[in-house]
Amino acid sequence: MKIFTAQQIREADAYTIRQTPISSLDLMEKAAIACTAWICRHYSEYTPVYVYCGLGNNGGDGLAITRLLRNRGYDAHAYVLHHSSKASADHTANRNALQQQYPSAIHDIPENGLLPQPDAQALIVDAILGTGLSRPVEGWTAAVIGQLNDLKAAHEVVAIDIPSGLQADASSLNTTVIRADHTLSFEFYKLAFLLPENATFVGDICILPIDLSPDYIAQTPSRFHITDALQIKNIYRPRKPFSHKGTFGHALLIAGSEGKMGAAVLSAKACLRTGVGLLSCHIPGCGYDIIQISSPGAMCFIDEQKDHSSSFHTHIPNAEAAAKYKTIGIGPGLGTAAGTCWAFEKLLEHFHQPMVIDADALNILGSSPAMLDKIPPGSLLTPHPKEFERLFGKTANDVERLELLSANAVKRKLNILLKGRYTAMAFPDGSIWFNTTGNPGMATGGSGDVLTGILTSLLAQGYTPREAMLMGVWLHGLSGDHAAAERSEEAMIAEDIVEFLGKSFLELRRRLSC
Numbered sequence: 001m002k003i004f005t006a007q008q009i010r011e012a013d014a015y016t017i018r019q020t021p022i023s024s025l026d027l028m029e030k031a032a033i034a035c036t037a038w039i040c041r042h043y044s045e046y047t048p049v050y051v052y053c054g055l056g057n058n059g060g061d062g063l064a065i066t067r068l069l070r071n072r073g074y075d076a077h078a079y080v081l082h083h084s085s086k087a088s089a090d091h092t093a094n095r096n097a098l099q100q101q102y103p104s105a106i107h108d109i110p111e112n113g114l115l116p117q118p119d120a121q122a123l124i125v126d127a128i129l130g131t132g133l134s135r136p137v138e139g140w141t142a143a144v145i146g147q148l149n150d151l152k153a154a155h156e157v158v159a160i161d162i163p164s165g166l167q168a169d170a171s172s173l174n175t176t177v178i179r180a181d182h183t184l185s186f187e188f189y190k191l192a193f194l195l196p197e198n199a200t201f202v203g204d205i206c207i208l209p210i211d212l213s214p215d216y217i218a219q220t221p222s223r224f225h226i227t228d229a230l231q232i233k234n235i236y237r238p239r240k241p242f243s244h245k246g247t248f249g250h251a252l253l254i255a256g257s258e259g260k261m262g263a264a265v266l267s268a269k270a271c272l273r274t275g276v277g278l279l280s281c282h283i284p285g286c287g288y289d290i291i292q293i294s295s296p297g298a299m300c301f302i303d304e305q306k307d308h309s310s311s312f313h314t315h316i317p318n319a320e321a322a323a324k325y326k327t328i329g330i331g332p333g334l335g336t337a338a339g340t341c342w343a344f345e346k347l348l349e350h351f352h353q354p355m356v357i358d359a360d361a362l363n364i365l366g367s368s369p370a371m372l373d374k375i376p377p378g379s380l381l382t383p384h385p386k387e388f389e390r391l392f393g394k395t396a397n398d399v400e401r402l403e404l405l406s407a408n409a410v411k412r413k414l415n416i417l418l419k420g421r422y423t424a425m426a427f428p429d430g431s432i433w434f435n436t437t438g439n440p441g442m443a444t445g446g447s448g449d450v451l452t453g454i455l456t457s458l459l460a461q462g463y464t465p466r467e468a469m470l471m472g473v474w475l476h477g478l479s480g481d482h483a484a485a486e487r488s489e490e491a492m493i494a495e496d497i498v499e500f501l502g503k504s505f506l507e508l509r510r511r512l513s514c
């Protein structure tokens with residue numbers, strides 16, 4: 001699914017009005033019908049509704065929602081805030097429609113006027129400012145938003161299209177923005193919804209289709225995207241009847257150190273459960289029994305060191321030997337001992353196929369930036385925000401961080417993801433894809449190690465690095481969702497993500513047969 005900028009959304013709107021029989025007012029009505037239906041599904045007709053409307057089309061939506069809620073028996077009132085000198089045409093048309101049917105439902109609040117004190121249990125609907133925001137809010141408008149935010153402890157807030165004050169495509173850090181519990185947005189996610197710094201503004205997101213022109217959507221290029229099930233279904237390749245273990249690649253996993261063998265176990269299990277043909281693990285001496293007992297499907301090399309690994313480079317003594325392994329996954333629980341750093345550098349001398357680099361392997365790169373230049377093009381780097389910062393440096397806000405992520409993916413021809421609620425995946429072509437599967441139950445030690453195993457497995461099986469990243473991150477989140485559904489977000493642990501990989505694959509297969 002594409003993510004459009006506010007400007008592109010305006011163009012989609014205009015294109016739809018030009019190319020189809022639908023008028024701009026009809027489109028607003030569709031949007032308002034969808035929002036009203038959502039509100040009616042979630043709040044009883046005894047809920048008083050206070051709709052705060054601006055003077056643009058976002059306010060027009062609010063006025064139409066007030067009328068439609070009244071039609072459904074709700075005690076809804078529109079408070080029109082005079083933050084500007086003139087109202088938009090569709091705002092005025094909807095004001096007139098509300099005035100005609102329910103004159104007592106409209107309340108004008110002049111600039112610097114006071115807001116009403118909402119009844120107990122009232123729902124607040126924010127239709128003050130939408131994608132037409134042209135500057136950060138300040139003065140009276142900021143004060144109004146501040147007052148509404150102060151009511152949040154006692155009232156739920158539903159934002160229409162986007163929380164007022166939030167910029168769709170730029171950082172809104174240190175500006176005044178509505179703090180919504182739910183955001184009902186039209187047709188597309190906005191980039192701002194996916195940034196961690198906006199989590200407290202956006203709340204839960206619901207995307208409501210309003211039938212904007214499919215032609216415009218298909219023809220218009222976008223740099224930002226959301227991965228969806230259909231796309232993953234197209235990437236997924238079911239196994240052929242005559243395939244054998246050689247068909248699905250041999251992966252080498254370099255992981256674990258004393259006290260952190262669990263990370264190696266989780267990665268190895270995930271790699272096996274994702275379908276790799278053969279898996280060899282290189283681990284320190286202390287981990288032999290642990291890996292052999294926990295993951296009997298994996299083969300095992302033991303390092304000469306007991307507590308860390310320092311000789312894994314010997315598996316790839318020259319370019320010919322590299323061909324034995326389709327890919328290498330390195331990093332989970334590895335540690336950053338001097339011998340490990342040295343062996344990693346030596347490994348990169350002869351291994352030039354795309355590999356998966358995570359955790360301590362990223363930390364090693366962070367403290368030795370020249371090594372970054374030696375990472376094979378096409379490799380997958382999987383930092384969480386702290387590892388990202390160690391690798392590429394600090395940024396002032398989340399939008400700048402996305403740019404830094406993308407710039408490195410392009411410059412270094414790497415596939416780099418940034419983990420989070422909506423993991424961002426940056427590709428060498430400059431595009432950025434966000435993943436929506438997953439849940440806070442995955443915020444538990446070892447979840448990332450599982451992802452490394454999944455990605456390593458998919459690369460070994462011959463998926464391209466881009467396919468492996470898109471599909472692996474999606475599967476990882478979906479398996480986390482299955483684990484949470486069955487075992488709760490609290491009780492689920494990283495191993496559960498591995499256990500539910502099977503259910504996720506079955507779901508992919510089912511979708512394939514639909």
Ligand SMILES: NC(=O)C1=CN([C@@H]2O[C@H](COP(=O)(O)OP(=O)(O)OC[C@H]3O[C@@H](n4cnc5c(N)ncnc54)[C@H](OP(=O)(O)O)[C@@H]3O)[C@@H](O)[C@H]2O)[C@@H](O)CC1
Pocket residue numbers: 009010013027028031054055056057058059060061083084085086087088128129130131132133134135136137138141160161162186210212
């Ligand atoms: N596209 C779609 O798919 C559909 C879009 N629809 C809806 O249209 C919305 C976009 O409407 P829009 O373009 O009229 O802009 P909107 O957000 O109401 O703001 C403009 C007003 O705000 C003002 N203003 C701006 N910044 C300000 C500030 N910082 N502080 C104070 N004032 C500020 C500006 O006034 P001025 O700049 O002149 O002072 C003007 O009065 C969109 O979000 C969605 O809800 C649906 O109805 C149908 C389908």
Ligand SMILES: Nc1ncnc2c1ncn2[C@@H]1O[C@H](COP(=O)(O)OP(=O)(O)O)[C@@H](O)[C@H]1O
Pocket residue numbers: 359384419420421422423437438439440441442443444445446447448449450451476477
């Ligand atoms: N709130 C969340 N919603 C969705 N996914 C999450 C959430 N919290 C964590 N995750 C996922 O869990 C994984 C955690 O990775 P990481 O921090 O590297 O864990 P560890 O180092 O303990 O293995 C990431 O893939 C991340 O996207």
Ligand SMILES: [K+]
Pocket residue numbers: 058126127128129130159160161162163164
């Ligand atoms: K709004």
